[in-house]
Amino acid sequence: MNRTLKACVGATLGVAGCTFATLGNAQSSITLYGVVDVGINYSSNTQTGVSARGAPKGASQVYMADGLAGGKMGSRWGLRGSEDLGDGTHAVFALENGFSINNGAFAQGGAEFGRQAWVGLENDRFGTVLLGRQYEFTTEYVGVLSSVTSFAGEFGTHPGNVDGLLNIRRVNNALKYQSPDFHGLSFGAIYGVGGQAGSLSQDSVLGAGIRYAVSGVSVGASYLDARNPNISIFGINPSAGGVTTNNIGSVGSATSVQTAPIISGFASARTMDEVALAGAYTIGAERVGVVFTRTAFNDLGDAGSGPNPLHLQGSVHINNAEANYLHRFTPAVSVGAAYDYQWTSDVGGSDGARYQQVSLGVDYALSKRTDVYALAAWQHASGTNSLGQPAVAQIGVLSPSATDHQVALTVGIAHRF
Structure with missing residues (x-):
């Protein structure tokens, strides 16, 4: 096929992404794109370790963090490609790398293209089939209607990101x-194909979603069923x-903090299933939305899934109910607020845990590609967490609090290219 490379003019014209077009019997293109996002963060009562008891x-903490760990968007760069095969069909691919702007290291546990890596076929009439590492539909159909995507970023994430609305949950070996x-x-x-010899279901992931958007009304719903979630959902990165x-x-130690105390005690679940629903209504400069999710860790105590130091049995359900509001004062200035209530069912003889969270976000667009923003969140925890301890607050995937409450603030800048 005869091809000619056109000049990349996307950045010069102020358009996010830089597209290279190739011409011949069929037309194809490759787009280079990305985000650089960083902020100065403050969090109260941040864990520094665990006592002998x-x-x-x-203690309080002030630090610089990539957007993925306390801002609006995780830093990334990627390539998307499309080749016209004729009759409304295109070959498509995406390779997307996540990195930390603080030190340039790979994110997603060191994966080179840890955010996305897929290839497939797209047809105007029949839809798209993709193979590779991809997002599931809780992220794509429900998360986009939550405060996470709308204005609050990391600070709008439901406690511990138990329902995956923060777009860090992906499926390996996936057909979509x-x-x-x-x-x-x-x-x-x-x-997601589990790939285990002798078992078609072990480590596999099955999901589905539906959405509808017209005349200011948007709704989305998703379902996810993961076998051995300690491996198939939480163990997908090279560092796992x-x-x-x-x-x-x-559980942490004298020199290391606990991580994910809200759900880390449920690693022995044989299956994890989740139902998520969201809706939003936009009229003029106003947008209101609601989100409900129910995440269940079932058949705790399965030796083939993960460790179970508390010898938990049975199932546990974690529910979230969120209401959010966004107002655009001008095309460049927006302010949003959200309230989320999360509650966990009884497990292991405990009364479960409850979390209340308020999130705020202010965004000012300096241009179509560059924003400055400020985020804030407050969270209060009560009851008993998955580690059998008094519940501590944890905003998003930040380091958890040492107490039952936590405040987090950030001021940042994000640039898309």
């Missing part, structure tokens, strides 16, 4: 179908271990 120790848009309605399904390792989190 197992009680968390903590997405329908065309039928007058605002679209749907899809995803299957096997079934003897808790890939969800840890």
Whole structure:
């Protein structure tokens, strides 16, 4: 095929992404794009370790963080490509790398293209089939209607990101179908192949989603079923271990903080299933939205899934209910607020845990590609967490608090290219 490379003019014209077009019998293009996002953060009562009696120790903290760890968007760069095969069909691919702007290191546990890596076929009439590492539909159909994507970023994440609305949950070895848009309605399904000899279901992931958007009304729903979630959902990065390792989190030590105390005690679940629903209504400069999710860790105590130091049995359900509001004062200035209530069912003889969270976000667009922003969140915890300890606050995936409350603030800048 005869091809000619056109000059990249996207950056000069102020358009996010730089597209290279190739011409010949069929037309194809490759787009280079990315985000650089960093902020100065403050968090109260941040854990510094665990005492000999197992009680968390903590202190206030001021630090610089990439957007993924306390801002609006994680820093990334990627390539997207499309080749016209004729008759409305295109070959498509995406390779997307996540990195920390603080030190340039790879994110996603050191994966080179840890955010996305897929290839497939797209047809105008029949939809799209993709293969590779991809997002599931809780992120794509429900998360986009939550405060996480709308204005609050990391600080809008439900406590511990138990429902995956923060876009860090991906599926490896995935086959995914997405329908065309039928007058605002679209749907899809995803299957992550477990790849275990002798078992078709072990470590596999199955999901589906549907969404509808028309005349200011947007709704989305998703379902996810993950077998051995300690491996299939939480153990997908190169840094993860096997079934003897808790890939969800840890109990901490005298010199290391706890991680994910809200759910790390549930690593031995045989399955994890989740239902998520969201809706938003936009009229003029106002937008209101609601989100409900229910995440269940089932059949705790499965030796083939992960460690179970508390010898938990049965199932546990974690529910979230969020209401959010966004107002655009001008095309460049927006302010949003959200309230989330999360509650966990009884497990292991405990009364479960409850979390209340308020999130705020202010954004000022300096241009179409550059924003400055300020975020704030407050959270209060009560009850008993997954580690059998008094629940401590944890805003998003920040280091958890040493107490039952936590405040987090950040001021940052994000640039898209």
